Amino acid sequence: MESQLPPLQIVIPLVAAPICVLLRNRVVTLGFAIAVCWATFGVSVALLDRVLASGAIVYEMGGWAAPWGIEYRIDALNAFVLLFVSGIGAIVLTFAPRSMGDEIPASRQYLFCAVYLLCLTGLLGIAITGDLFNVFVFLEVSALSSYALIAMGGRRKALPAAFQYLVMGTIGATFILIGIGLMYMMTGTLNMEDMAARLPIDGGVRTTLVAVAFLTVGIALKMALFPLHGWLPNAYAYAPSVVTAFLAATATKVSVYILLRFMFSVFGIEFAFEDLALGRALLPLALLGIFVASIVAIFQTNIKRMLAYSSVAQIGYMVLGISFATATGLTAGIVHLFNHALIKGGLFMAMGCVMLRLRSVDIEDMAGLGRTMPWTMAAWVVGGLGLIGVPATAGFISKWYFIQAALEQGWIIVAVLVLMSSLLAVAYVWRVVETAYFREPSERAREASEAPLSMLIPTWALIGATVFFGLFTTRSAGVARQAAEALLGGLP
Amino acid sequence: MADVLGLYNYWVVIFLMMTGFYIVISRRNLIKKVIGLSIFQTSVFLLYITIGKVRGGTAPIVADGFEVYSNPLPSVLILTAIVVGVATASVALALVVRIREAYETIEEDEIFEQDR
Numbered sequence: 001m002e003s004q005l006p007p008l009q010i011v012i013p014l015v016a017a018p019i020c021v022l023l024r025n026r027v028v029t030l031g032f033a034i035a036v037c038w039a040t041f042g043v044s045v046a047l048l049d050r051v052l053a054s055g056a057i058v059y060e061m062g063g064w065a066a067p068w069g070i071e072y073r074i075d076a077l078n079a080f081v082l083l084f085v086s087g088i089g090a091i092v093l094t095f096a097p098r099s100m101g102d103e104i105p106a107s108r109q110y111l112f113c114a115v116y117l118l119c120l121t122g123l124l125g126i127a128i129t130g131d132l133f134n135v136f137v138f139l140e141v142s143a144l145s146s147y148a149l150i151a152m153g154g155r156r157k158a159l160p161a162a163f164q165y166l167v168m169g170t171i172g173a174t175f176i177l178i179g180i181g182l183m184y185m186m187t188g189t190l191n192m193e194d195m196a197a198r199l200p201i202d203g204g205v206r207t208t209l210v211a212v213a214f215l216t217v218g219i220a221l222k223m224a225l226f227p228l229h230g231w232l233p234n235a236y237a238y239a240p241s242v243v244t245a246f247l248a249a250t251a252t253k254v255s256v257y258i259l260l261r262f263m264f265s266v267f268g269i270e271f272a273f274e275d276l277a278l279g280r281a282l283l284p285l286a287l288l289g290i291f292v293a294s295i296v297a298i299f300q301t302n303i304k305r306m307l308a309y310s311s312v313a314q315i316g317y318m319v320l321g322i323s324f325a326t327a328t329g330l331t332a333g334i335v336h337l338f339n340h341a342l343i344k345g346g347l348f349m350a351m352g353c354v355m356l357r358l359r360s361v362d363i364e365d366m367a368g369l370g371r372t373m374p375w376t377m378a379a380w381v382v383g384g385l386g387l388i389g390v391p392a393t394a395g396f397i398s399k400w401y402f403i404q405a406a407l408e409q410g411w412i413i414v415a416v417l418v419l420m421s422s423l424l425a426v427a428y429v430w431r432v433v434e435t436a437y438f439r440e441p442s443e444r445a446r447e448a449s450e451a452p453l454s455m456l457i458p459t460w461a462l463i464g465a466t467v468f469f470g471l472f473t474t475r476s477a478g479v480a481r482q483a484a485e486a487l488l489g490g491l492p
Numbered sequence: 493m494a495d496v497l498g499l500y501n502y503w504v505v506i507f508l509m510m511t512g513f514y515i516v517i518s519r520r521n522l523i524k525k526v527i528g529l530s531i532f533q534t535s536v537f538l539l540y541i542t543i544g545k546v547r548g549g550t551a552p553i554v555a556d557g558f559e560v561y562s563n564p565l566p567s568v569l570i571l572t573a574i575v576v577g578v579a580t581a582s583v584a585l586a587l588v589v590r591i592r593e594a595y596e597t598i599e600e601d602e603i604f605e606q607d608r
Contacts, residue, residue, distance in 0.1 A: 156594035
């Protein structure tokens with residue numbers, strides 16, 4: 001049983017999805033899907049424990065030895081990604097039943113569960129697999145289901161947003177497919193470890209370069225790296241609250257994981273960062289992304305849209321950490337992957353509570369909300385503090401590592417820019433705090449009552465986790481450090 | 493010259509790829525965008541199948557008298573990618589239908605106009 005954990009991670013949600021369609025009954029399906037999500041989370045906890053105790057786990061699908069068969073390879077990095085993706089998947093779905101009540105028609109909620117589980121399967125699959133083509137397949141599984149999830153948004157604006165995401169996402173995935181094809185052409189293998197052993201190739205440099213270019217652009221599109229973030233704000237703003245919370249916390253993070261995996265495990269740090277100087281290309285994009293997206297966020301009136309722009313900025317931080325290509329820089333990037341997933345998940349869930357009571361996420365309607373929905377807004381404030389990077393929140397840990405990494409390189413300007421960008425975060429977080437606490441309640445806010453416990457508890461679970469991981473970092477930064485060192489040392 | 497003509501498959505791939513990509517970027521009609529996207533994806537299918545071809549190789553079936561076989565793996569991979577392509581197109585078309593119901597138009601400009 002224990003040796004079968006890696007496939008179970010994928011098979012449980014994958015098989016559960018069609019069962020949801022068969023069950024149809026709203027209550028039964030929701031209960032079933034939530035149970036499945038928590039089971040998936042349990043599997044990933046067991047996997048992380050085993051990886052930390054005894055090193056990487058390799059599983060050969062169907063008993064076919066790599067490089068012929070598909071191999072699942074789990075080291076500290078994937079186990080960490082699997083853990084937070086499945087954990088957030090479970091918490092968000094627990095939050096879902098009440099939250100989607102108004103946003104998704106009851107008759108379609110069983111379909112929502114099915115698509116949600118498929119999306120989770122795709123994201124976990126990307127993280128767990130050691131096969132390049134498998135990455136593409138799971139990428140499309142998660143992408144196609146996320147288009148459907150976004151289109152379930154109550155307002156009609158969700159439809160063009162989903163369509164735009166579909167077009168951009170498909171272009172990104174096809175770019176990745178082209179890149180994988182060219183790499184296969186040069187190496188004759190699809191297994192990541194096997195390919196890494198055959199690179200770099202003499203005499204085939206140009207094809208490899210084109211492949212790297214396609215892969216980088218494709219992945220950048222998928223993770224919404226500035227300036228390829230065009231699809232993200234609308235998709236997050238108009239999707240149902242549950243979907244936004246789930247996708248914002250997981251989808252782009254998994255894409256960042258693919259970038260890490262390709263650049264460090266497959267191409268190797270020497271090729272990607274010394275020969276190609278990819279770091280020098282990513283660094284300015286990351287910094288530009290942080291500043292432009294943060295400034296745009298300040299001027300948004302739709303708070304979900306504001307948080308979406310803030311997400312684009314946070315992706316910038318992660319890429320910044322990667323572009324250093326040092327142990328501390330990577331640790332910063334990976335730990336921020338985790339911390340930001342918690343923070344943004346929590347913030348979007350708080351917005352889900354606001355949406356439930358106000359039926360609006362406009363800043364004007366949120367005036368004075370701190371009085372009528374104290375617990376929700378308190379969660380928002382703690383999440384917002386994490387976004388800024390105030391000490392004793394998870395965000396501080398990330399910022400600390402980012403600045404440390406920049407100083408290690410002697411790049412004082414970058415460290416100063418990171419600090420300055422935090423001030424921009426103060427600006428957009430403060431706008432909401434001021435409106436919610438220091439203004440006369442709006443008409444909608446006066447009639448609002450506190451969100452139900454079934455939503456508050458999951459929201460506070462994530463928000464509480466951001467405080468917990470701001471104080472106790474062995475399970476976040478410690479694991480991230482281990483993962484970063486493994487990446488720099490080649491495949492574990 | 494032999495380099496150019498000998499690689500004509502790749503020229504076709506690049507031509508299709510650019511055609512599809514250009515349609516996606518330049519057309520405002522959502523159906524045309526879906527068509528462009530499909531052409532773009534199809535070009536990649538052709539790229540993979542071309543990769544698998546071994547000059548002078550036969551179909552990869554074991555038989556007496558044949559030593560050189562084409563690589564079957566890219567074709568198998570692309571079978572999966574074709575399924576993905578079909579699924580993408582169908583999700584896209586389903587979205588277009590719903591957009592048409594909600595906006596009474598499938599022109600991108602008019603949709604943005606209505607939402608302003």
